[in-house]
Amino acid sequence: MALKITVIGTGYLGATHAAAMAELGFEVLGVDVAQDKVDALSAGRVPMYEPGLEELLRRHVAGLPGASGRLRFTTSYDEAGEYGDVHFLCVNTPQKRGEYACDMSHVDSAVESLAPRLRRPALVVGKSTVPVGSAARLAARLAELAPVGADAELAWNPEFLREGFAVQDTLHPDRIVVGVAGERAEKLLREVYAAPLAEGTPFVVTDYPTAELVKTAANSFLATKISFINAMAEVCEAADGDVVRLAEAIGYDERIGRKFLRAGIGFGGGCLPKDIRAFMARAGELGADQALTFLREVDSINMRRRGHMVELARTAVGGGFLGKRVAVLGASFKPDSDDVRDSPALNVAGQIHLQGAQVTVYDPKAMDNARALFPTLSYAPSALEAAHGAHVVLHLTEWREFRELDPAALGEVVAERRVLDGRNALDPERWRETGWHFRTMGRPAA
């Protein structure tokens, strides 16, 4: 009989994973404590913007016309415990308030709620990003609480999906990593991932701590790569070099690679910033803090980028923000996402607003989320309207729509033709040709 799967936590990760598992042919029950999320998903609506996810969901949610019916959602742990052979934990692990460490309360409460309801053999598979050592602790807790005892097993299977590519990354991952304590867990996971494995996806089997560390190590490496190129941007600015050409040139070396070498206002989002901080905090608890002190530097290079953009904007408007109008293009932390968690773009917009400028923001998808987080900023329904009367235009999230803007048309509505590219994604020639004063990060001013 086909495996029955539950997915606990239906945010970016869980909603995508649940829909993907249904796509792969499994019967899936998505579980969330938030009734409104369950209602939205049950109606085939995705509560966030993620390309392709709503279509995938609608193909499978029970009760929708033409759907396979393999996917349902509930708030009931009783139902989940009874239903699943494999339970995926996909709840979020945000940064604790006022601390670097990660907040495990959602993972802990998911296990505390699910375990007492496991009355037949089941595999619980953690996907959330957690401090190393959590899986061993949760496995013990599971064995303690589950009526089936040792037949309730745990595995750790970190998730590497990128927002904006979540569906693709989930259906066709570039690797599958599983931390297991026994062969049964490995066998079950091979069954779950039979389709991607048949495509030749590498399958790495490890112990718990290694699997947990793979995720934090990968995100630390990516963060380091971005901060490295941003540090080079700082030096380029001091020495009149061009960081974009530098990144291209070093990127031809296969050992370095061209990806994740885009200098700009740095990384944000719900993962990289909090993951490197939680990693440092955990290493400290383990007495290995020295090993990760470089991540503190990675973090501070990254945060400095935001301040630097504010300074470039201040210079562009003549030295002071009072009475100046600033147009901000982009609010999400990256393109193709409406996620504004720790968004460099919104952070810069907020800082400039607090210093007295009239800031107007436009983003193709993240307007509602941005407004909820920063209600005091002004918002406009298009790039053109945001730019109206602006003394400087800031390009802070590299949506395709902004690359395709017509600089001449925008030039008609602004007070001054000054643009700052915080993502090194606009074509300087196109803007300069139409009389714009174009400045970007880590490249010569003219």
Ligand code: UDX
């Ligand atoms: C990241 C990891 O890539 C993913 O594997 C993990 O599962 C979750 O965290 P995500 O947060 O979706 O994914 O975004 P990512 O594409 O990694 O971008 C992170 C941030 O870095 C964004 O703010 C992006 O704008 C910035 N970035 C990325 C740069 O500033 N320069 C680059 O060259 C690349």
